[in-house]
Amino acid sequence: MARGVSVLVATLILIVISTIASVVLYLYLTHFFGEVGYTGEKPKIKLKLEAVQRLMSGGLKVYLHNVGDESLEIDRIYILDLNNNILETYPTELQLNSGDIGSFIIPALKLAKISEKVDKIRIMVSCKS
Incomplete structure (x- = not known):
């Protein structure tokens, strides 16, 4: 019984770690690609x-x-x-x-x-x- 619980806990820990890693990667990539196409500020019409x-x-x-x-x-x-x-x-x-x-x-x-x-x-x- 203890062996089945440890497999379940290990699986949950892997899911949590992979979710956190994917969120961090997503935030990094969206910030990175948001900056790639930037060529300078266009003049603003006021x-x-x-x-x-x-x-x-x-x-x-x-x-x-x-x-x-x-x-x-x-x-x-x-x-x-x-x-x-x-x-x-x-x-x-x-x-x-x-x-x-x-x-x-x-x-x-x-x-x-x-x-x-x-x-x-x-x-x-x-x-x-």
């Missing part, structure tokens, strides 16, 4: 929405501030609903150097078309790389 002004025409003037260290060239404006569905998109050419504040206008006609669909919008811009 753009802040400063203000939105309603114009006499009914349009909106949107002010953006480049708070990052890189120059940005905004090439497209997206108007989204609150579920991130694109309602309107149009091209623009807005160059912002570091620290610059620039603006673009969303015309009243576009806003009238959008306001038929939704009450609130989100604005997203894309930058050329």
Whole structure:
């Protein structure tokens, strides 16, 4: 009987040791492979929405501030609903150097078309790389 118990205990000890070893190996490999493809930090685009002004025409003037260290060239404006569905998109050419504040206008006609669909919008811009 004692011999059967010692085999069982030895088996349990081997299972525990192999489980611990596999967890340690997994953590080591995921950390190692996470570092392998790293080539340096990409420049982060830091753009802040400063203000939105309603114009006499009914349009909106949107002010953006480049708070990052890189120059940005905004090439497209997206108007989204609150579920991130694109309602309107149009091209623009807005160059912002570091620290610059620039603006673009969303015309009243576009806003009238959008306001038929939704009450609130989100604005997203894309930058050329």
